[in-house]
Amino acid sequence: MVIWVASFVLGVLIGSCGTPPSTLSEAPPLGEQLETLAVPSPAVVEQFEKPPLDASAQAIQAAAAQSAAAQSATAQSAAAQTPRVQATVAQAPRVNPPLAQNASPLAQGLPTPPYELLWADTSNYGERYSYDINGTPVYNQPIIVLHETVYSADSAINLFRTHHTDESQQASYHTLIRLNGTVVYVVPPEKRAFGAGNSVFMGANGAETVKTHKSYPPSVNNFAYHISLETPYDGQDEGETHSGYTEAQYRSLAWLVAQSSVPDDRITTHRAVDRSQSRIDPRSFDQTKFFTLLHQLRGVR
């Protein structure tokens, strides 16, 4: 039996990258694939802070206009999907604007989930680097790594917002999704969240991992965007499974990922990239449901 739960709260990422030496060069942002996941500026937020039903109506009108103009099957699909998502945000305190400059038109036209900005303490994340600790340039394209919180979202957020001088205690995700579907932004996408220490991504390009700290194993953190789903109440243990995630969580996750152009084959899980043999999250995750929703938002057929 694994011991990952026991170590989670005090160190989601014991063995994470921590703070790298200052001699490493800071990397430029990973490019458009992740820039589109940036949260809006305050001015933009204010612009879009309208009653959810107003936002939904606008989206419906936009989709309808697009459909009338183009008579395309894609636009018709957007109009058909909008009311379904509208129901999911009816109780939203506020809505997030479409974040992407290059997300699919379908994703841009849809109402967005409620969100919160609860930034992590700066001790719990770092810069993305263009060179590894040996001075070798790194060119990894972004990946998205999915997690679960095991305990409540608030317990994880409190951990990330706490200043940690001990590097072994430094941990973070970029974004969490509460049980009610609220998206919580924790670390800016251009920063390196400490989400998966001792990890490697096995993809079409072979093994990808970057060592940025002399004392810790290489990891995917330098090119990863970490998203964590709040675990249901019956999952706060070491069990192999639990009752799964809410419909609102799946919809918000698909919406969030659709704001990026990270391809399917670079969307992975902590379990898949972990090399410590101690991480099995996210448990009870329905990949078919997630990718079906994502493809709807991206207009993939």
Ligand SMILES: [Zn+2]
């Ligand atoms: Zn994890």
